Amino acid sequence: MAGVSLKCGDCGALLKSVEEAQEHAELTSHSNFAESTEAVLNLICTACGKPCRSKTESDLHTKRTGHTEFVDKTSESAKPISLEVPKAAVESDEQVDASTSSQSEEMIVPEVDKKLLEELELMGFSTARATRALHYSGNASVEAAVNWVVEHENDPDIDQMPLVPANTKVEAPKPTLTPEEVKLKAQELRERARKKKEEEEKKKEREREKERIRIGKELLEAKRIEEENERKRLLALRKAEKEEEQRAREKIRQKLEEDKAERRRRLGLPPEDPAAATPSAPVVQEKKSSLPVRPATKAEQMRECLRSLKQNHKEDDAKLKRAFQTLLTYIGNVAKNPNEEKFRKIRVTNPSFQERVGALKGGIEFLELCGFEKIEGGEFLFLARDKVDVAVLNSAGSELDSAIKNPFFGVL
Template sequence: MAGLSLQCGDCGVLLKSVEEAQQHAELTSHSNFSESTEAVLNLVCTACGKPCRSKTESDLHTKRTGHTEFADKTLEAAKPISLEAPKVDAEAEDGGDASASKSEEMVVPEVNKNILEELEAMGFPTAQATRALFYSGNSSLEAAVNWVVEHENDPEIDQMPLVPKDTKVEAPKPSLTPEQLKAKQQELRERARKKKEEEEKITEREREKERIRIGKELLEAKRIEEENERKRILALRKAEKEEEKRAREKIRQKLEEDKAERRRRLGLPPEDPSTAKPPAPVVEEKKLSLPVRPASKAEQMRECLRSLKSNHKEDDAKVKRAFQTLLTYVGNVVKSPDEEKFRKIRLSNQTFQDRVGALRGGIEFLELCGFEKIEGGEFLFLPRNKVDRAVLNSAGSELDSAIKNPFFGVL
């Protein structure tokens, strides 16, 4: 297959012709060239029509303009490369006027090699970087980049510039006086400051809008959470009432069955439901009129344990472990009332919290046994002079019943 380009063996760049290889050699001092069957890329921007010779050049064009679509026309423009050196002017071969030939000789202009290397490192092609440096006055990297940005749509942007051999590159002379230049710089700084202030104001307004939006969302989320919690509590109360109703119905049925069983054992006929006497309202009135007896210590303990089991009925194992732990505390005090370590409990102790403290009703039960909070609520302490064996024995009986009775807390 015929060669479609020349490849520099030193840097790997592809060149379209012998002339470009010569120019590349003059600029870079590279001399190792070989024929390649790979054609130089011809990526044409579909938005503005700019041709790009490499992927790096197309990426740079995309970064500057935002254009991302390129048509690959490499194969359309590819043709075998001619390896013949360009012919020398006939006039020069015939020994014409040497000074005239010399004055018409076109060469690549001399540019600042350091800036050229920086431009190439940034991804600019050699020809484009050389043209930018030459026409920007070979003054600075910033001026060259600005020139490329302003002339990126020029048709000859990727062609190596050629100038007469004796042409010297001169830096552009400033057209403003020092005072005018200083005033212009001050104006530009002031304009930049105002622009920055305006951007900061816009950013602050956007931040304030975002804070307000987030605040509204948090309030709405909190309202929804409270509403869901309220519905959950109502549903829980309703379920508890229904459970209590079912438990009472089971007890009533059990009592009826026991009553029927006793009548059967005594040889009495089954009771006719129609003859059953309804409870007299007078009796109910008498019951209501009886004086209410204050609950004993044992009843208070039983109610406390029943409440603890009801509050944590979803975890029977945790409730049973709490009852057993409380029974251990009470039993230790009864066995060794003079041992202070059995009468003092640190509330922050992790084991105590896991077994009793974290359950609603656990600490209340210990307080019914005589324990008191001391030292700012850090400890539960049962003074020696307040150790009441009768109360502790009653507490042990209630705990034992709560552990062994499977129906405890159901009624």
């Protein structure tokens, strides 16, 4: 297949003709070119008609204008490349070679507008990039230089200082704007950069706020899960206590039955008939029901104390619930901080304590069941550090939680 372009072996750029290759060589000092069957792209923007020679140019055009639709007309413009240099070009090259051979030209940095160069440097551009942009944009304005940088930011020599022959006369660009307009334009660019920076800061602050909200939600969820697990643990502990109590009662009953059978055997009496013994059970139970039965475990005693407290003050439900909440706070503080004496010592004469707990019959008794003892003539309730029983405190907390949340607590 015939070659349709020239490819620079140094930077990979595709060129349509020998003339473009020569211009590329003069600008970049690249000299390694080869014929290629890859055609130079011809992408036409459907919105404004601008031709783009590569995908990079079309991407930059899209970024700058927002136009996204292009028509590929590469096949229409692709033609076999002619490697013959036009006669006029050959003559010109010969003249250049002759003049070069007679006198080597000195290359210097082109002169650019100092004020515009200073403006670009203040905007963050390097001196080489700002000088190149001003030189190739004709020293027209800061905006024109910035647009040139945007269009050529992917050039391999973008950060190299441009060089021109020393004898080249660079005509001073005709100012297209008055000094006042230049000042206003520079101020506008600075204001635009400031607003862009403020928008970025606001965006970062919104992201940080979202992150804080997310972390807060995660902490709340972790706390909820921890409380739920603690509640399940207390329920499992209460269930285990009830099962252990039931097993202990069963063992005592079996032991009593065995002792009774042993006594009958020693006395030479026949074994007791279970069928005959059953009718007497209700009678015995009925006789015992007339006497108060003291709860066997600490948890039952606490439950009975809270049930009595609720029965004695059932006319004021809000006051009763506040008392339960206060007791739960006292118990929770000691369970979480057993080494803190301030949580293990309560002034009985404190007006707040009296209003919430002390004035209610059964409030102080409940704290005493938890291990608190009256000291200093009954002025304080104190729980010694060596008498802190976490299991008892957990049982107390579980009973108080049930009294607060269960509407039928103390009714049945």
